[in-house]
Amino acid sequence: MSNIKIKSKNLNVYYGDKQALFDVNLDLNEKEVTALIGPSGCGKSTFIRCINRMNDVIDICKVTGNIEMDGIEINDKNLDVVSLRERVGMVFQKPNPFPKSIYDNISYGPKIHGKGETKSELDQIVENSLKKSALWDEVKDRLDEPGTSLSGGQQQRLCIARAISVNPEVILMDEPCSALDPIATAKIEELIDELKKTYTIVIVTHSMAQAVRVSQKTGFFHLGKLIEVGKTEKIFKNPDNKMTQDYITGRFG
Incomplete structure (x- = not known):
């Protein structure tokens, strides 16, 4: 029986007068990959942004209902958002390395969160994060080069390394491969398969x-x-809802 890591109950999200999510009830299991599919603008990204409170940065956004992680209400006014975002990493659609060296891209987060007091501890975090994101062998002799000098697929793996450098429990991925070619995509997918042994992963995908x-x-x-x-197997082979069936067989979307 898998443990539920994140639970949303009757989650509603409003941007001003426009309602973006309606009563979403969704359990996300620990150390498992949950994919969110559906047409553009249907609320998938809005949902994952609730998990690390990225919607907080949008003034007109209002969230009602519950979303809990390990039984703690994420939207609690007293919850420390910085520590929440340390526990919930995020990887975006377009690789967005900082305009710094490969090394600094990864050591930045741990430094802010007070992890890696010494240079050798930071070196270890950087190496481990790059190994976990299957990038170490490609960049270990270029750590001083800018992160932006890497190829698109490498940049996306660098962003994954950056997300895991602070040792999160959950990784949110918002269409992480949509800007990548098939070979880079295959590498990221292999990586996701490996990462789910350690992390709870939610991926928004058009594919x-x-x-x-x-x-x-x-x-x-x-x-x-x-x-x-x-x-996943049931949703794609034998969904209960006709609308799901129509979407996955390409009748709309």
């Missing part, structure tokens, strides 16, 4: 094939509602 390849559970969103969620 159904990718959802099938990397996830154990899939949620289908449409117009801000979670239409159906279940084991």
